[in-house]
Amino acid sequence: MLLVITLLGVITITFVLSRVLPGSPVELMIGGHPTQEQIDAKKHELGLDLPIHEQFVMFVGNTIRGDFGTSLHTKQPVIEDIAERATATLELTTLAVVLIILIGVPIGVISAVHSNTMVDHAARTLSIAGVALPVFMAAILLQMVFYGALGWLPIQGRMSSVILLDYPFERVTGLYLVDTLLAGSWIAFKDAAAHMVLPLATLTLATLPMVTRITRNMMMEVLGEEYIRTAFAYGIPKRDIYYRYALKAVLIPLITVIGLAYGFLLGGSVVVEFVFDWPGLGGYVVRSITRSDFPASIGVTVVLATTYLSINLIVDMLYFAIDPRLRST
């Protein structure tokens, strides 16, 4: 199947990169003052003394089993590190996607419907401006205003120190908002929610413009279609045309935007997680790569790429399922 081939390609690229990474990873893995015998032994253990094609096969096999080795930094299996952090990123990005769609789509549609009016110009400028603002500046500014000046929201982290201590709750899903509710701890829930506001706002602001823009463009395309013009010619009320026919036509391709948005969010989350100390995958990616944590950086790259691929696949299938025109093909 297509997915398998693409996945194989992803793994190949990651493998190539892993063999090119600078900083002798084996010595870093042993730590301390490694002797030549120790280095050779470790290389043999990892299969690094095998010919390259055998190494590749080993690599693919390990990847399928989810065995990415042990992180040089945390001394834990990489897959465990990833599992711990994945839910944090999932919580943030999923909520962000929901918010972005709920806010961005209406704005984009309105912008298209009233194209070239002040509303449109304002929306377009704001969205282009939003794209142009460096994410970390937005993050620090929000911190400064809502924590430093107003003291309304926490500055970093997922929960307050004291709440983490005094109101423990079981990590069932790893999504704090869900787990605190499951545990019935209202105070913990409020705290977790409060900590989400700023990172969520930053992520949303960073990605919203893209969705607005795409929605607007799609809407404009639809509005330019023959059948819409015909509807106008027939004198069908404008509101009906815009919000029943055009909107429906646009909603379907918009599903693909979800996939795109997720990809963008994964990129934006790198910066956001860094500034807000959100213990998620974005921070893990950067830290493992800049610290030459060889197994971790490979593992997380493959996992993230696979996730992104899967999301897009699901989106494509949804699109296929919903659009009746495609079913007959």
Added chain:
Amino acid sequence: MTAIGDEFKRTPVSEPSLALVVRHFVTSHVLFVVGAVVFTVIVICALFAPWVATHDPIAIVFADKLEPPSLDHLMGTDSLGRDIFSRVMFGARTSLMVGVVVTGLAILIGLPIGLLSGYFGGRVDTVLMRFSDVFLAFPPLLLPIAITAALGSGLINAMFALAVSWFPWYARIMRGSVIRVKNELYISAARAMGVSHTRTMIRHVVPNALTPVVVQGSMDFGYTILAAASLSFIGIGAQPPRMEWGLMAALSRSKFLDFWWTVTFPGLAIFVTVLAVNLLGDGIRDMLDPKHKEFR
């Protein structure tokens, strides 16, 4: 004496004056014009940086360390006493270069792939598109980060990494465009006359399929600058002593609260440039792409 049929001669209306044409253009494409003007200013600053700059951008003068904006130092000074305004001017060169190089390289790689893929179709198409799809499978920024880490930090490597991650878009767009053009009558005519594939592609297909690529390129220009700045922020893009806006902002970010000008002006420079380029790109698209003609 009037001749018969004179009444059918139309009185020539005077050609609209240049001023009128310009005014009409500007008012109906406000955002585009704003973008164009700002972008031109930025390009001028970049080209004439040595003359526009007020100080030597690399001169270290500790005595002037971290001074707020003043008449002498329009944007203040950084922690080594260097004039930020001059560094921002020179930084324009780097940022524009990044935009041109990355977009150019991505198009250079993606265009041939999309061309071959769309023109020949069949297995060539499948193979080339699967290959491109693999690169698209990575979330944006992840692949550039990984490649830059593999090659080593630095602006050149970062630009290469970004271009390699970006080319699939252009490949796809080119392919779609080529498929459309391929079916045009004049292409079949050329082939019927015995024009070789290569000549057909180069002389007939490419020029006509180029538009969407150009449009996308102009829109992506801004994104590449932002992406390069993000990589610098993480610490794997441009390195000192290079003058790159993202790097300047990133290096000073711990000082943002107390010495706001060290971060704000480079950040503003990024903001204004990307904004201008995007407005410009949007405008180009609006003008060139028939599907986006305003609907009333």
Added chain:
Amino acid sequence: MLKRIALRLATVLAAITIVVGSGLAPAQAASKTITLLDSFDIKDWDPAVIYSSEVRTLLNVYETLTHYNSETGEAEPLLATDWTVSDDGLTWIFNLRKGVMFHDGTPFNAAAAKASLDRTIEIDGGAAYIWSSVEEISAPSEHSLVIKTEYPMPLNLVATSQYGAYMLSPAAGAKGADWLQEGNAAGTGPYKVRQWDKGQQLVMEKFDDYWGGWSDDQFDRIIVRFVAEVSTQVQMLRTGEADLMLSTAPADMLDKLQAEPGITLSVFESWLNIPLMINSKLYPTDNRKFRQALTYLMDYEAIGRDIYGGYGIVPKSCIPQSMWGAGQYDMPTLDIAKARQLLEESGIPESDWKVTYHAYTGRQEIGQISELFQALAAQAGVEVDLQIGEWGVLWDKQKRLETSANMFAVLWWADWPTPTGWLEAMWHSEEPILFNFAHYDNPEYDRVLDEGIKLQGSDRAAAIAKFEEAQGIVLDDAVAMCLVDLKKTVLHRTNLTGVFYNAAYETVSIYDLRRAE
């Protein structure tokens, strides 16, 4: 219709914000809790291999046999009350403190001490090398620990080390490194680990049976929050949400912060200095005059005064003055003319006046220094090719001659109180290279240094004489430019008293802190 949806959505969002935001200023912890900030989470939990920033927090949990007094330069009793060494310097007898317990209830005694050290030596990770002279460890009686060495070493000083000299409960050691790595600890220190929320915070609480005893005004609980961005840390300090920053703030922010009410900047001696290593085996720095010329191309005063905001001192040797055995020499100063003269005398053609310079990220001052050098070197006609990268990567490159740079600046300090932390680690010939970034190979230097090493356990004065001779050779051969001796700066709330940073331990002891209300 869409407008209505949008409006409703906005209302809902606003409502949520209000509900959630109600009463959510950062929860103020009880007054006997102190909140610390650190940029990094705990990397290693096993006290046998701890070798990085986790020391800052775990020093509250684990203790060593002896403690270094940075003011007197002597080892003081901690878990050992007194010690003797035989005349030949090969047998040390440590008398251990009675009535000490580990956090897990195991008693501390000679058998436990022996187990801790044996384990550290066997695992041979981190800083285990400090025990490389040890031949045999025995526990002849319950509170008497005997260590025999192959050659004389000042074990009383070695035992003070913040890396690799901790006492770990044998029961915990038996559970293994994996168990420890899950966030478990069992030391003898005043605080024990209560909870570790990985990536977010570490909470320690008072160990009631601590042998040092407790008084009412001490802290019951330590919360260490992991905050990556320094600017975020500073904001938290300003609002009082945090009490003390374990990370070092960039030097140019310090004066401004100090002036703020509620925040105090405390300054202490440290062992930190920055030797800029010059590669003695790579052209053109393999030429001695060329190296010497380079040493005159740095504005040493500017480094301490401007880059470090006055919190750096112009060095008098390649070892910081805060370490015993540091000599005082005529160090080079900024002199472009002299540099040019030496460059010409070196015989290297002007077209080859090019050097590669590697600097690592993490501390902005290292990058600033490299840019300063680049600018000054250009004035003498020397072109500096600057490359910034990650420590691990650059370290690896510098180890091998083919990939090394001409110049490599490192932030350095000793693992235990000895000048050999610089002299041996950095300039003693070695194969393969570990920290000898200058690829220095001078048999004369090795001989002098080795003699000093043999004497440091038995005759400090004689050892110092040798060490000073060694420093002289390093400076003569110009294999290092010693850029600055750094002061340690600690930012904290003004109402904290007793803040003290000991040069030998990268932390502030919380046990000694009090908060004035």
